[in-house]
Amino acid sequence: MAQHPSQAGCAEFQNTLRLNRRGFLKAGGLGLSGLTLSDLLKHEAHAGPAAKKENSVIILWMRGGPSQHETWDPKPNAPAEFRGEFGAIKTSVPGIEIVDLMPRCAKIMEKWSIIRSLHHTNAGHSAGDQILFTGHPPGTNPAVNVHPSCGSIVSEQLGHLTPELPPYVMIPRQVPGTDSTYLGVAHKPFETLADPANDGPFTLQNFSLVEGINDNRFNRRKDLLKSFDQLRTDIDNSGQLDAISKFQKQAFGILSSDKARKAFDLDSERSSTRERYGFIPRYNPMDPTRCSASAFSQRMLLGRRLVEAGVRLVTVDCRWWDTHVKGFDSMRNGFLPRWDQCYSALLEDLDQRGLLETTLVVAWGEFGRTPRVNKNAGRDHYPNVFSAAIAGGPVKGGQVVGSSDAKGAFPKDNPKTPQDVLATIYQHLGIDTQKHYLDHSGRPIITLPFGEPLHELA
Template sequence: MLEICCTGGSVGKSFSRRTLLRVGALGVGGLALPELLRGEARAAAEGTPRPRKSVILVWLAGGPSHIDMYDLKPTAPAEFRGEFQPIATNVPGIQISEHLPLQAAIMDKLAIVRSACHTNAGHGMGSQWMLTGYQPTIEVNDNIYPSLGSVVSRMLGARDAALPAYVNLPRSLDLGKAAYLGASYNPFSPENDPNSDGFQVRNLKLPSRVDLARLQRRRDLLGTLDAIRRDIDLRGDLDGLDTFYRDALRMVTNDRAIQAFDIKQEPDALRDRYGRNDLGQSCLLARRLVEAGVTFVAIQAGGGWDTHGDNFKQLKDNLLPKYDRAVATLVQDLCDRGRQDDVLVMSFGEFGRTPRINPGAGRDHWPGAMSVLYAGGGLRMGQVVGSTNDKGEYPTSRPFSPGCVLSTMYHALGIDHRHVFHDQAHRPLPILNEGRPIEELI
């Protein structure tokens, strides 16, 4: 029933804090800023906020080539092994691609799972599987099951009520939505490239015709009219909207969201280190956001990973240098700031790529084996888990399903992956219906 589907949006501690604010019918409308801040101060005095972890997912849409990145097979026949050589990392015995030198230098801060796999070689269905943990039965371009970020948003909320819980950068993932959890758990996205000069979050900045004073006047007017409005107190039906207006107008009025999204505050040197491209700057922005209180950031790591043709040239000239730099800098930066255990960085795509090279020097879709990268989050780093056969075709030890990959993340966040939601048909659906955390990592 409606009631079952819609109850229990867990917004965590912030909810009780917000309910302390006795506001007019439109939330912030009738509320002066100082009052807001007083409310927050009161909440802070009530107890120290629970330390909570965040996740940054680097989503390699299209399917990254595991055998050219993290699982090289230098002894395989030429039609499998490809052009790239493995190089040593700073962890003895672990080798990765020569085109990931920056990551190789911080291998002690990374963990590679080489034996993830599933059975669907379609982009849509593979993506749905990897992003939700559920094997879809039909190909649709929308979420049937809630994405991992939506689940985290629903279970944990944001650490700061002035910020969204779940953000997609630079734009929304194709299958990153909330499905039956409800639109409130869809990602918030700037739909804009943080590497561009004019980067800004849609509708977070005041419209050109409106200055802060005018917005303040409008909010006061709204508060006045709300207060005297005919008694259109619709109580239960509208509570959620009040909360929402409050959150949204906080984002506008209370500076913190704008500050968090303002990547220009980062030193130029650091921005250079991340790489002046959409992926690099998205990783940097993601770090700013999780520091400010966002719980889950998913980054669409460009397109182009679907390397059916000219795989090697694409990887070494275009994809890997940017990716190596962005992820290695992100992980190092988090360490430098002492946040490595609070933030879990993950990187994967919907499947690996065919170990056998096709006639166009490309590799095709291959869900039989894929690599997953984890960094930080309190997991055990500096290791490789699982292995594939001598051609990188399928796991020879420790095969891990998408559910295992995702449950490891839920475990790191303290979320019970057996927690049950109900879809519109009232079917009880646990967060994951299969898989358990990867023991070597936890």
């Protein structure tokens, strides 16, 4: 009996992991915690010189698993128990249809493309997170990274594009799969923690702390560093204090940097721009569907600001697309109208600013949803086939890669894996996918165990 593509992919996954054990380079897996900014900068120095490339990536992380049927792969001709409650709408590209609740996205189909044949074999949220962010299988605790995220790999191999900003940012905070593990704390994402969707001004804690220090106090702290330098010269024959002084100075530089402040100053955006993305100044915190749906619009806008300023990879948490119960209601009244507005706004904004050619935008979640509608008017976890939207960078818009069968249950042709998407991200940024690192037990681990860039989209 022939293997299903997902089964074959799983076997390939395990075989490739066993084969790729050569050419490794040791990475500093320090496993430290509770670091200050100066500590983080100190360890980031091990990443080596920054690459000259200006390409960047925005990952729109639709955690929970968006339904392929209710987004980019509708099945209007399937029986009702598979089709669901929505129809399909024609797009600006002949022959391509998407769900009928995303008319704005349909009008700009020439700017973005769809992958309809993605698949893997794990139906757990955190396990899927690990696969899609790292390209490796999860460990015994899927909520904890065994292998570093793609953002951490980017940080380690490329370093800072601009010294005033971190190379890898999470908006607003880490989710499973996004950690640096054996690459060390230097390559963890910078978390905004502050959420652009919350009421009131958007203010990062580190910057607000520095703003509370007047010029005299700030200068006195720099004078203390000068005194520390003299103390080091007098008593430190080993040179161990050199790095402390150097990286504390860099920490002061970043926190007092106008470029960093401006990049994170979301409130400086014109109100018309914020409204175009879908600014909702107040929302009901007791309604998680509405909170999630309204939150990701301003998070996307902040993501655009960060790549424009020089952050290499930004992951925007667009959760929570876990539509088990009353899924059609959640999609109709919450997620889809807001996604339609802010995703189309992001692509048009990047294009108008001349950033779409250098910024690859990947929108996906850890899996899709079951082809058959459940008894609660929703769909359950389903990794056997799912879709993703991809735009910018090397991607030619108005394309569809692969297809699913008539019920949206399995890949029909040209099956693709999450590793293929990661390979596309890595190629865009200039990442060496064959580079090896030593994990915490000293084993050499390849950056990406398998996967080929999506040449169909070029």
